Amino acid sequence: MRANRPLRVVLAEDSVLLREGLIGLLTRCGHEVVAAVGDAQALLVAVAEHAPDIVVTDVRMPPGFQDEGLHAAVRLREKQPALPVLVLSQYVQRAYASELLDSGDGSGVGYLLKDRVGQVEEFVDALSEVADGGTVVDPEVVRQLLRRRRDPLARLTPREREVLALIAQGKSNGAIARELVVSEAAVGKHIGSILTKLDLPPADETHRRVLAVLAFLRA
Amino acid sequence: MHPRNVWQAMSRPGFLLSSWPWRSVLYLLTGAAAGIAALVGIVTVAVIGGALAVVLVGLPLLVCVALAGIPVASMERRRLALIDLDPATDQHRTPSAPGLWAWLRTRLREQATWRELGYALLFAGLLWPVDALVVTVGLLFPVSMVATPLLMATIGGGDEAKVLKQWTVTTWPGAFGVAVLGLVLLVLCAYALGLAGGARAELTRLLIASREADLDAKVTELASSRVRLVDAFEAERRRIERDLHDGAQQRLVALTMTLGLARLDAPPGPLADQLAKAHEEAGKALEELRELIHGIHPKVLADYGLEAAVADAADRSVVPVDVGLELPGRLPEAVEAAAYFVVCEALANVAKHSGASRAEVSGGHRDGRLVLEVHDDGGGGANAADGSGLTGLADRVSVLDGRLALSSPPGGPTLLRVEIPCERTDPCA
Numbered sequence: 001m002r003a004n005r006p007l008r009v010v011l012a013e014d015s016v017l018l019r020e021g022l023i024g025l026l027t028r029c030g031h032e033v034v035a036a037v038g039d040a041q042a043l044l045v046a047v048a049e050h051a052p053d054i055v056v057t058d059v060r061m062p063p064g065f066q067d068e069g070l071h072a073a074v075r076l077r078e079k080q081p082a083l084p085v086l087v088l089s090q091y092v093q094r095a096y097a098s099e100l101l102d103s104g105d106g107s108g109v110g111y112l113l114k115d116r117v118g119q120v121e122e123f124v125d126a127l128s129e130v131a132d133g134g135t136v137v138d139p140e141v142v143r144q145l146l147r148r149r150r151d152p153l154a155r156l157t158p159r160e161r162e163v164l165a166l167i168a169q170g171k172s173n174g175a176i177a178r179e180l181v182v183s184e185a186a187v188g189k190h191i192g193s194i195l196t197k198l199d200l201p202p203a204d205e206t207h208r209r210v211l212a213v214l215a216f217l218r219a
Numbered sequence: 220m221h222p223r224n225v226w227q228a229m230s231r232p233g234f235l236l237s238s239w240p241w242r243s244v245l246y247l248l249t250g251a252a253a254g255i256a257a258l259v260g261i262v263t264v265a266v267i268g269g270a271l272a273v274v275l276v277g278l279p280l281l282v283c284v285a286l287a288g289i290p291v292a293s294m295e296r297r298r299l300a301l302i303d304l305d306p307a308t309d310q311h312r313t314p315s316a317p318g319l320w321a322w323l324r325t326r327l328r329e330q331a332t333w334r335e336l337g338y339a340l341l342f343a344g345l346l347w348p349v350d351a352l353v354v355t356v357g358l359l360f361p362v363s364m365v366a367t368p369l370l371m372a373t374i375g376g377g378d379e380a381k382v383l384k385q386w387t388v389t390t391w392p393g394a395f396g397v398a399v400l401g402l403v404l405l406v407l408c409a410y411a412l413g414l415a416g417g418a419r420a421e422l423t424r425l426l427i428a429s430r431e432a433d434l435d436a437k438v439t440e441l442a443s444s445r446v447r448l449v450d451a452f453e454a455e456r457r458r459i460e461r462d463l464h465d466g467a468q469q470r471l472v473a474l475t476m477t478l479g480l481a482r483l484d485a486p487p488g489p490l491a492d493q494l495a496k497a498h499e500e501a502g503k504a505l506e507e508l509r510e511l512i513h514g515i516h517p518k519v520l521a522d523y524g525l526e527a528a529v530a531d532a533a534d535r536s537v538v539p540v541d542v543g544l545e546l547p548g549r550l551p552e553a554v555e556a557a558a559y560f561v562v563c564e565a566l567a568n569v570a571k572h573s574g575a576s577r578a579e580v581s582g583g584h585r586d587g588r589l590v591l592e593v594h595d596d597g598g599g600g601a602n603a604a605d606g607s608g609l610t611g612l613a614d615r616v617s618v619l620d621g622r623l624a625l626s627s628p629p630g631g632p633t634l635l636r637v638e639i640p641c642e643r644t645d646p647c648a
Binding site for chain 1: 461464465468469470472473475476477478479480482483498501502505506509512513517518519521522523527530531534535
């Protein structure tokens with residue numbers, strides 16, 4: 001299990017009810033919400049001012065109530081590719097996920113269904129994972145993608161696809177091993193095989209994991 | 220049902236005793252009178268205008284002659300009500316701007332104005348004498364014949380009477396015989412007058428108030444009111460979606476969050492179990508609400524357009540779906556929504572009924588129309604008519620002047636094709 005270090009968070013959520021709830025939740029888990037704002041413009045200002053460890057933002061925000069939050073996140077990532085961003089969405093869709101993952105190299109990015117904040121522990125884990133440079137994609141998106149047969153992934157065995165899906169959800173090797181009830185060494189072997197089949201040359205291990213997730217999502 | 224015009228009246232018994240023969244007579248009589256008035260009016264204005272044209276003052280008068288058809292036709296359409304109860308509307312357009320100048324420009328450019336002028340000239344020169352002649356012959360001849368005994372008793376002094384100033388009758392039986400003949404003739408002439416009046420009214424309608432134009436106007440109005448209804452319906456969907464998202468959904472998320480935190484605090488025991496159950500239920504409610512909101516109006520359609528929305532629908536389909544849709548740029552909202560819901564319905568049908576193992580959505584924007592095709596390799600036998608959701612979708616597509624075609628022979632495969640004329644909006648927009 002990851003040690004949850006205290007994070008300085010900038011939060012953007014237009015619903016006061018949810019904003020207060022999220023502040024409470026994050027504070028409760030030992031993080032500090034340095035700014036909580038209600039629209040995309042204020043988010044950009046707050047990030048510039050506070051230089052947070054991570055940004056948590058809703059997709060839909062004033063003034064247009066379209067995908068202003070997502071666009072703000074993408075703009076932030078263009079300026080600071082290393083800034084971890086966790087986007088909460090009312091409904092998960094590949095289009096939103098792709099836009100977000102295409103910003104920067106896809107590391108330090110999370111895209112979660114709003115409902116997940118109710119699963120307090122999972123949500124806080126995902127937050128830490130993203131803050132540490134990982135990529136977390138909502139299981140719902142992963143599930144949708146698995147329903148379709150995608151050619152770049154055709155060479156993977158069913159078990160390898162399962163492992164890849166869990167990587168996309170931000171799980172560590174240990175967590176994956178527990179979930180699939182296999183040894184951690186077996187998971188490592190599967191991952192090695194996945195990386196080879198996806199033509200990802202040996203380099204820094206965590207970075208290749210991100211690339212594998214991206215390949216999975218774009219397939 | 221009461222007859223709507225003289226033709227219907229003549230085809231039924233009781234025509235002779237109804238008001239319709241008299242309506243015909245009145246129509247022809249007023250036609251004669253109005254024709255004389257039109258002739259005098261047009262000739263007077265034309266002569267004065269022509270004479271004064273040399274000093275330019277007459278030119279506006281000549282323009283008035285050109286426009287003479289408008290009041291004449293307007294009067295004629297009103298007179299038509301005497302003999303034909305169907306409304307006769309004019310075919311003039313409403314001027315784009317107020318003021319005499321705009322009105323004049325519109326009228327002089329319209330085909331209707333010149334048709335009406337032609338009618339006015341025909342009316343003043345030829346039609347009214349015909350009207351007058353028909354009434355004279357059709358009414359005076361038989362009436363004077365019927366009146367023969369009366370004439371014999373009064374003017375003829377009981378000895379003789381002239382029938383139609385031609386033949387002389389000298390005996391009472393002869394006179395009454397002529398009167399009976401006159402009655403028979405009156406019956407025949409009532410039909411002849413009805414015929415003449417009806418033909419005259421048809422001619423008028425054909426030239427200045429055709430039924431087709433009227434029908435066209437009605438169809439246009441119907442079509443646009445249908446479009447307005449669909450637009451209102453679409454706006455209402457969006458409002459409901461927004462209200463649910465901003466209200467119920469946010470509260471439910473807050474609730475699950477609170478329950479989640481409470482679970483962290485609760486010591487193990489029955490209370491924790493209850494909390495866990497409540498948390499789970501709230502989560503399920505949230506999930507259902509999310510699906511509901513998405514079904515009402517998917518956000519991805521509004522934000523990213525049809526291509527992304529179709530890809531999303533394909534992602535969620537149980538049957539694997541290949542998407543080969545290429546749409547650089549966005550389409551009008553109504554088109555995107557109609558096309559999206561057609562694809563969703565088609566994919567739902569594929570999953571429910573076809574038994575297919577694969578489906579494909581393909582298409583693009585070609586020659587000013589959006590073309591979408593949904594194939595599947597299932598058992599076929601789908602029918603758009605038997606109360607499936609496709610009927611409603613076909614209606615929505617037809618509102619946009621589009622077409623929905625379904626080919627699904629028993630044994631398959633099934634192909635659903637939608638075409639909607641539309642313009643692409645700028646990809647950069």
